[in-house]
Amino acid sequence: MSPALLAPLALGALAVLAIPVVIHIARRTQTRTIAFAALRWLNPDPKRRRRLRIDERVLLAARLALLAVIVLGLALPVLRDLADDRPVFAVAPGLAPAALPTPQDHARRVWLAPGFPSLDSAMPTGAATADIISLIRQLDADLPPGVPLELVVPAVLDGVDAERPRLSRTVAWRIVAPSQPSAPVARSATVPAPPRLTVRYGPTAERQVRYFRAAATAWTSPDLRPAFNAAPIDRPLGSDPGVLVWLAPGVLPPDVVAWIRAGGVGLLSSDAVLPFEGEAVVVWRDDAGQPLAMQGLVGRGRVLHLTRPLTPSAMPAVVQADFPDALARLLSPPPAPARVAAVDHAPLTGGPAPQLPPLDTRPWLALVVVLLFGIERWLATRRRRAVAP
Amino acid sequence: MSPLDLPADLRSRLRRLSLTPRRAAVLPAAGQHDSRNRGGGLEFAQYRPYERGDDLRRIDWKLYARSDRFFVRDAERESPVAIWIVLDASASMSQADLATPQWSRFDAARRLAASLIEVALHQGDRFGLMVASAGAPVVIEPGAGPRHRDRLFLALAPLRPEGVANWARDVPVLGQRLGPSDLVLILSDGFDEACVAGAERLAASGRDVALIQILTADERDFPFDDGYRFEDPESDGHVVGDGRALRADYLARMAEARAALVARLESHGVRHALHVVDETADRPIRALFREAART
Numbered sequence: 001m002s003p004a005l006l007a008p009l010a011l012g013a014l015a016v017l018a019i020p021v022v023i024h025i026a027r028r029t030q031t032r033t034i035a036f037a038a039l040r041w042l043n044p045d046p047k048r049r050r051r052l053r054i055d056e057r058v059l060l061a062a063r064l065a066l067l068a069v070i071v072l073g074l075a076l077p078v079l080r081d082l083a084d085d086r087p088v089f090a091v092a093p094g095l096a097p098a099a100l101p102t103p104q105d106h107a108r109r110v111w112l113a114p115g116f117p118s119l120d121s122a123m124p125t126g127a128a129t130a131d132i133i134s135l136i137r138q139l140d141a142d143l144p145p146g147v148p149l150e151l152v153v154p155a156v157l158d159g160v161d162a163e164r165p166r167l168s169r170t171v172a173w174r175i176v177a178p179s180q181p182s183a184p185v186a187r188s189a190t191v192p193a194p195p196r197l198t199v200r201y202g203p204t205a206e207r208q209v210r211y212f213r214a215a216a217t218a219w220t221s222p223d224l225r226p227a228f229n230a231a232p233i234d235r236p237l238g239s240d241p242g243v244l245v246w247l248a249p250g251v252l253p254p255d256v257v258a259w260i261r262a263g264g265v266g267l268l269s270s271d272a273v274l275p276f277e278g279e280a281v282v283v284w285r286d287d288a289g290q291p292l293a294m295q296g297l298v299g300r301g302r303v304l305h306l307t308r309p310l311t312p313s314a315m316p317a318v319v320q321a322d323f324p325d326a327l328a329r330l331l332s333p334p335p336a337p338a339r340v341a342a343v344d345h346a347p348l349t350g351g352p353a354p355q356l357p358p359l360d361t362r363p364w365l366a367l368v369v370v371l372l373f374g375i376e377r378w379l380a381t382r383r384r385r386a387v388a389p
Numbered sequence: 390m391s392p393l394d395l396p397a398d399l400r401s402r403l404r405r406l407s408l409t410p411r412r413a414a415v416l417p418a419a420g421q422h423d424s425r426n427r428g429g430g431l432e433f434a435q436y437r438p439y440e441r442g443d444d445l446r447r448i449d450w451k452l453y454a455r456s457d458r459f460f461v462r463d464a465e466r467e468s469p470v471a472i473w474i475v476l477d478a479s480a481s482m483s484q485a486d487l488a489t490p491q492w493s494r495f496d497a498a499r500r501l502a503a504s505l506i507e508v509a510l511h512q513g514d515r516f517g518l519m520v521a522s523a524g525a526p527v528v529i530e531p532g533a534g535p536r537h538r539d540r541l542f543l544a545l546a547p548l549r550p551e552g553v554a555n556w557a558r559d560v561p562v563l564g565q566r567l568g569p570s571d572l573v574l575i576l577s578d579g580f581d582e583a584c585v586a587g588a589e590r591l592a593a594s595g596r597d598v599a600l601i602q603i604l605t606a607d608e609r610d611f612p613f614d615d616g617y618r619f620e621d622p623e624s625d626g627h628v629v630g631d632g633r634a635l636r637a638d639y640l641a642r643m644a645e646a647r648a649a650l651v652a653r654l655e656s657h658g659v660r661h662a663l664h665v666v667d668e669t670a671d672r673p674i675r676a677l678f679r680e681a682a683r684t
Contacts, residue, residue: 037481
């Protein structure tokens with residue numbers, strides 16, 4: 001535990017301590033008048049002995065303390081390194097208790113779950129346990145540097161991200177068998193169904209519909225009818241349009257915008273107008289690296305906005321052989337791989353050292369201020385206080 | 390606490406005191422000058438046989454011629470000693486201590502006067518009063534007896550010290566009324582030069598004069614610790630200063646002035662005593678007349 005000041009320059013306000021001191025001195029310089037007949041034996045010009053005499057020292061001390069604490073509060077005092085520095089023994093939920101290694105005696109034993117409940121409490125279940133790598137990162141960031149961390153995880157981790165976690169410390173990575181066997185791992189990934197296209201085109205864009213019809217035909221096997229629906233823009237969208245391809249200039253009609261906002265996916269031609277909410281990212285580039293489509297969010301829906309007109313001269317990709325694949329990736333991107341063997345996903349070291357938030361002591365100082373103010377008022381207003389001259 | 394009501398313990402101590410004129414030693418056979426005894430007055434009292442030591446001039450020679458024996462004329466004498474109490478009622482007498490603001494120097498002086506009257510009454514002497522103040526002087530001719538005491542108390546009770554006493558005017562007024570063997574007791578703070586000079590003048594004319602200087606405890610101790618503005622009640626002079634800074638110098642100067650006053654009074658034959666307002670009133674009387682009783 002080490003105290004520190006976040007704004008030490010505020011201590012310059014300690015100069016206000018001079019005010020009560022001056023008040024208590026100034027009261028002394030006033031003189032009382034008394035009759036004194038033996039005046040002729042008083043030296044009319046005594047040597048000036050400037051002695052600072054302080055009146056009511058207890059009251060002055062209370063006032064000085066009050067001001068000092070207030071100024072100290074302005075300087076934002078904090079206490080660092082207050083965290084628990086016992087070793088931590090964290091267990092991923094779902095592991096058999098009998099298989100757990102024995103932790104050190106004084107270790108803090110927690111579940112790897114949000115809030116890090118104690119191991120003595122019930123095993124957390126459900127979606128809360130999903131993102132185990134994120135929880136490991138959080139646990140590492142919450143612990144002071146140098147605290148040993150022991151992690152007990154199942155042999156297979158789900159929901160991991162692409163990078164091995166990089167922590168600030170070396171952790172003990174223990175792998176045990178889960179209490180119930182996990183679902184069998186699918187050997188071959190199921191091919192997702194191709195997106196169903198609903199094209200609405202303006203009067204000038206009828207020629208561009210064929211690219212999408214060709215793509216939809218390419219996605220389906222030859223004996224099936226492609227899931228494709230093209231119509232002018234004045235036709236309604238239907239109950240389940242799939243992916244909307246909008247090929248018309250100008251602002252989209254309100255019902256289409258409302259459908260996108262409710263969670264639909266739309267691909268807009270370059271002359272359609274629908275502003276993104278938030279940031280737009282480039283999701284499709286040509287061979288030269290020039291952006292072809294931007295993706296952004298509108299409400300809860302996703303909008304892909306082409307940056308060029310849909311002509312072979314402006315956008316050669318539409319006539320190339322891999323246009324259906326590119327369009328499929330664009331409309332329904334494949335999920336990222338998220339399952340890994342725990343052996344291969346042991347955390348790396350070398351992450352940034354955790355910066356623990358310091359404890360703000362101002363609420364306690366406020367309590368002290370109130371207490372001191374009460375003492376000061378009591379001293380200043382008590383009955384047997386000497387009458388101030 | 391009225392200054393004229395004497396506490397019982399003070400009264401009992403006063404009973405053992407006496408006011409003795411300095412000239413008591415040279416009064417032949419006066420003793421304690423009991424009243425109604427025989428002495429050298431004008432009124433004839435009786436004849437008594439001559440005794441050794443009697444003044445030859447007092448022998449009645451005509452009676453000797455008739456009876457062939459020596460007789461001495463004795464006269465009835467009134468009490469030969471009148472005790473004059475001179476009270477200073479100038480503004481400086483109103484000063485009181487910081488600790489006891491209701492007991493002023495003038496109160497102490499009046500209690501001392503009441504004590505002197507008590508002693509004088511007890512020993513049968515006559516006593517008179519003069520109050521020196523800014524206005525016309527209050528003079529009560531000497532008399533004896535409890536009724537006269539009450540008369541004096543009646544005059545003392547309503548007095549308020551104010552202004553500057555005119556000693557140069559009042560001392561001759563007193564001098565005209567003084568008998569040859571009268572005792573004058575001046576109760577004052579002794580700060581007024583004219584007061585001391587008047588006492589000296591009375592002493593120089595052969596009167597028995599005593600000055601009881603009355604100081605306040607503040608003047609004796611100077612217990613002031615803070616800054617004060619000291620004001621002279623009889624002039625517009627003032628001194629502003631810190632009590633601690635002034636104290637040592639003041640005490641030295643005050644002792645010096647007191648010694649100078651004592652030396653001056655001694656050299657003029659004025660008896661003197663010091664009374665501080667926080668002391669009992671019998672102490673200055675005892676101090677003043679113990680010495681006289683010894684001579």
